[in-house]
Amino acid sequence: RKEVEQDPGPFNVPEGATVAFNCTYSNSASQSFFWYRQDCRKEPKLLMSVYSSGNEDGRFTAQLNRASQYISLLIRDSKLSDSATYLCVVTKRDDKIIFGKGTRLHILP
Amino acid sequence: DVKVTQSSRYLVKRTGEKVFLECVQDMDHENMFWYRQDPGLGLRLIYFSYDVKMKEKGDIPEGYSVSREKKERFSLILESASTNQTSMYLCATTWTGDDYGYTFGSGTRLTVV
Numbered sequence: 570r571k572e573v574e575q576d577p578g579p580f581n582v583p584e585g586a587t588v589a590f591n592c593t594y595s596n597s598a599s600q601s602f603f604w605y606r607q608d609c610r611k612e613p614k615l616l617m618s619v620y621s622s623g624n625e626d627g628r629f630t631a632q633l634n635r636a637s638q639y640i641s642l643l644i645r646d647s648k649l650s651d652s653a654t655y656l657c658v659v660t661k662r663d664d665k666i667i668f669g670k671g672t673r674l675h676i677l678p
Numbered sequence: 679d680v681k682v683t684q685s686s687r688y689l690v691k692r693t694g695e696k697v698f699l700e701c702v703q704d705m706d707h708e709n710m711f712w713y714r715q716d717p718g719l720g721l722r723l724i725y726f727s728y729d730v731k732m733k734e735k736g737d738i739p740e741g742y743s744v745s746r747e748k749k750e751r752f753s754l755i756l757e758s759a760s761t762n763q764t765s766m767y768l769c770a771t772t773w774t775g776d777d778y779g780y781t782f783g784s785g786t787r788l789t790v791v
Contacts, residue, residue: 658779
C-alpha cells in the first residue's frame with residue numbers, strides 16, 4: 570500500500586458546486602497533515618494545515634480522521650480560480666515528508 | 679514572507695554536462711530539500727539537509743549530489759546530465775519541527791538534450 574494515496578482525478582465540477590477530496594495514509598504514526606495547491610507549471614503552495622479538530626478557511630474545510638487514516642478537503646461554492654492540482658502531504662515523526670501525487674480539479678463555467 | 683529563490687526558471691543542457699541548480703532562502707531555515715516532479719510520479723525527494731555541511735540521501739539520489747556550504751544556500755549538482763534527468767526541480771525549506779509546512783521555490787524546468 571502506498572504511503573499516501575489520492576484519487577488523481579480529474580474532477581470536473583460546475584462552478585458553484587461543492588467538491589470533496591480524500592487522501593489516505595498508511596502510517597498510523599503520521600504526525601502532521603497539509604493540503605497544498607499547485608497551479609499548472611507553478612510550485613506547490615501551502616493551502617492549509619489539517620488538525621484533528623478540523624479547520625475551516627473561508628470556503629475550504631479540512632478534516633482529519635486518525636481512526637480511518639484519511640484527511641479530506643471540502644471546497645464550497647467553487648470558483649473558476651479553484652482549478653488546480655491539490656496535493657495531500659503527510660509528515661512522520663522522523664520528519665520525513667510524504668507527498669501524494671495530487672488530485673486535479675477543473676471547475677467548469 | 680519566506681522567500682526561496684531558484685537561480686533559473688528554465689534550463690537546457692546537453693547530455694554529459696555538469697549542471698548546477700542553486701537554491702537560496704532568506705529566512706534562516708535549517709532544513710532544505712530538493713525534489714523533482716514528473717507527470718504521474720508526483721514529487722520525489724532527491725536530497726535534503728538539516729544543517730550546514732550536512733546532507734542526506736532522499737528516495738532517488740542516483741546521478742545527483744548536493745552542497746550546503748552556507749545555511750541559506752543548497753545546491754543540486756547533476757554530475758553528468760542525462761536525458762532521464764529532464765524534469766521540474768523544486769527546492770523547499772522549513773524549520774526543524776515546523777508544523778507550518780514547506781515553502782517552495784518557483785522551480786527550474788530542466789531539459790537535457
